[in-house]
Amino acid sequence: MGAQALLCAVLALGGAAVAVDTTPPLPDPLLQQRYYALTHELRCMQCQSEALADSSVGLAADLRVQVRELLLAGQTDDQIRDHMVARYGEFILFRPRMIWRNAWLWAAPAVLMAIGGLVGWRILRNRARLADADESRVDDLPEP
Amino acid sequence: MNRFLLPLAGFVLLLVVLLVGLKRAPDKSNLPSPLIGKQVPQFTLPNLFDNTQRVSAETLKGHWSLVNVWGTWCVECRAEHEVLLQIKQEARVPIIGIDWKDQNEDALSWLAQLGNPYERIGTDNDGRVAIDWGVYGAPESFLISPAGTVVYKHIGAMTQQVWQREFLPRVSGTVGPGA
Numbered sequence: 001m002g003a004q005a006l007l008c009a010v011l012a013l014g015g016a017a018v019a020v021d022t023t024p025p026l027p028d029p030l031l032q033q034r035y036y037a038l039t040h041e042l043r044c045m046q047c048q049s050e051a052l053a054d055s056s057v058g059l060a061a062d063l064r065v066q067v068r069e070l071l072l073a074g075q076t077d078d079q080i081r082d083h084m085v086a087r088y089g090e091f092i093l094f095r096p097r098m099i100w101r102n103a104w105l106w107a108a109p110a111v112l113m114a115i116g117g118l119v120g121w122r123i124l125r126n127r128a129r130l131a132d133a134d135e136s137r138v139d140d141l142p143e144p
Numbered sequence: 145m146n147r148f149l150l151p152l153a154g155f156v157l158l159l160v161v162l163l164v165g166l167k168r169a170p171d172k173s174n175l176p177s178p179l180i181g182k183q184v185p186q187f188t189l190p191n192l193f194d195n196t197q198r199v200s201a202e203t204l205k206g207h208w209s210l211v212n213v214w215g216t217w218c219v220e221c222r223a224e225h226e227v228l229l230q231i232k233q234e235a236r237v238p239i240i241g242i243d244w245k246d247q248n249e250d251a252l253s254w255l256a257q258l259g260n261p262y263e264r265i266g267t268d269n270d271g272r273v274a275i276d277w278g279v280y281g282a283p284e285s286f287l288i289s290p291a292g293t294v295v296y297k298h299i300g301a302m303t304q305q306v307w308q309r310e311f312l313p314r315v316s317g318t319v320g321p322g323a
Binding site: 059062085 | 176177
């Protein structure tokens, strides 16, 4: 009896955890798809490590409703992102956009690859030179 | 010797870059608002004390104002209430409240109990105006210039220290962009 009650309680909790996003679905599956993508790439400003889609905080629910309304109003994904950035700043985007302030961040992988390649190339070239410069012949080597 | 100098230099450089990054990382509970330096967002809300009156962006024009976003459900708001009453006593900058996602009756009984520092309060029951203001953690306080520009924003409870160090000098024009 006790075990059954516990099972019920656990199952009830599970149900609550799944139903975070109670925003009504959009009429058009394509819009719903975009809604899904957007609410997963926008940050919940209160919990910060969670996406809007996964957060049970009241503000996240309000922002989900707003995303839904903007989609229904025919705004593009970029317009909706801009709408959020204008209010909450770039921080709301989980995927940072390329702006001048963070350009070095985007360039860093390419620069590091170039430096690594240069170093590797120099090492290889030096070794090849060493091998070329070595004119001793196997026949000349002393017997072991 | 020379072989190790370059990798060591690289390592030290990396260390410096990472340390600077750690030290300068923005405090995530106090993120800069994109509204700073811009006109306040357009809004119109019914006034809590008289719902035939409106609280709007126009209310904020022509004088400095402190816009305080709060709610009776917000613990920190209770903590800052005493400071808001002191600011009201000073009578230098009127406080305009935005009551965020709250019940009007709750707000009125809170003010009857703790005292009222606000000149007007816009009731943002569904939280739409707060979103336009980029609010994410009440209490939040905005300093608005007579021209209607957002000059400064503080997230979290208002304290005498914050008020005197960040807000008042901006009002008297001794720091930052005045009106």
